[in-house]
Amino acid sequence: MVLPRIVGAEILDGLAVDDPAATRSRRDLRRVHRAMATRSIVSRALRAAIVSTPATRPLQVLEIGAGDGSLLLGVARRLAPAWPPVELTLLDAQPLVERETITSYADLGWKVVPAVVDVLGWAAAVTDPLLPNSATARWDLIVANLFLHHFADADLAGLLGAIAVRSDRLFACEPRRAWLALAGSHLLGALGVNAVTREDAVLSVHAGFKGKELSALWPSGPAEWRLHEYPAGLFSHCFRAERVEVV
Numbered sequence: 276m277v278l279p280r281i282v283g284a285e286i287l288d289g290l291a292v293d294d295p296a297a298t299r300s301r302r303d304l305r306r307v308h309r310a311m312a313t314r315s316i317v318s319r320a321l322r323a324a325i326v327s328t329p330a331t332r333p334l335q336v337l338e339i340g341a342g343d344g345s346l347l348l349g350v351a352r353r354l355a356p357a358w359p360p361v362e363l364t365l366l367d368a369q370p371l372v373e374r375e376t377i378t379s380y381a382d383l384g385w386k387v388v389p390a391v392v393d394v395l396g397w398a399a400a401v402t403d404p405l406l407p408n409s410a411t412a413r414w415d416l417i418v419a420n421l422f423l424h425h426f427a428d429a430d431l432a433g434l435l436g437a438i439a440v441r442s443d444r445l446f447a448c449e450p451r452r453a454w455l456a457l458a459g460s461h462l463l464g465a466l467g468v469n470a471v472t473r474e475d476a477v478l479s480v481h482a483g484f485k486g487k488e489l490s491a492l493w494p495s496g497p498a499e500w501r502l503h504e505y506p507a508g509l510f511s512h513c514f515r516a517e518r519v520e521v522v
């Protein structure tokens with residue numbers, strides 16, 4: 276039996292930043308990532324994606340829907356020894372990045388700029404309001420973790436269209452829309468997570484992806500792209516897009 280893609284509003288997105296249930300749910304997310312092995316999945320993919328970039332300037336990296344920036348910090352710790360310096364913009368609709376997190380990135384040689392912005396507003400702007408003009412014409416890499424599934428296909432196609440114009444690479448790690456992941460999301464209470472996290476986890480799987488769904492939404496434009504979409508771990512679905520001339 277197929278699981279149709281259903282995008283529902285997640286509870287966490289409707290809570291105030293300082294709502295205790297939201298704070299707890301954001302902390303829960305770290306446990307969820309451990310159960311999903313997200314850090315390993317993302318580290319492996321980014322190591323492969325960025326391998327051929329010359330180290331002549333800091334890499335310009337944008338994470339969309341970055342949350343508190345802690346997931347990518349764990350990834351950065353693994354990547355930093357082999358990567359050039361990074362200028363990282365953490366975009367989220369809510370102000371969630373703490374000073375200590377920025378300091379931890381700085382210890383790795385990664386300069387962080389938080390940006391409290393709605394991603395659809397970012398995508399709709401005529402020119403990219405976040406890319407530092409002096410650095411490069413495009414982001415070297417845009418990353419999304421547990422984020423693209425928030426959007427129904429029409430908004431997602433617009434967002435992917437903006438990403439294709441403004442970057443050389445995208446990597447996304449999303450919930451896999453599959454029976455095993457759905458069962459896992461219903462069992463999340465075993466990790467001791469709160470009601471918001473439990474409910475959002477189930478919604479996330481229903482809004483997740485399978486097969487080549489993200490590839491199908493990627494724009495066909497003048498630039499050539501290499502697309503790779505694949506299941507990862509038990510519960511994740513990954514999508515990698517690389518502009519061919521930079522690979």
Ligand SMILES: C[S@@+](CC[C@H](N)C(=O)[O-])C[C@H]1O[C@@H](n2cnc3c(N)ncnc32)[C@H](O)[C@@H]1O
Pocket residue numbers: 288304339340341342343346366367368369371392393394395419420421422425
């Ligand atoms: C499930 S969390 C993922 C956070 C982080 N990427 C991670 O994996 O730990 C989704 C994040 O997307 C943000 N978000 C939701 N809708 C957004 C939008 N339209 N624009 C920007 N951020 C948004 C939320 O504030 C939240 O921090």
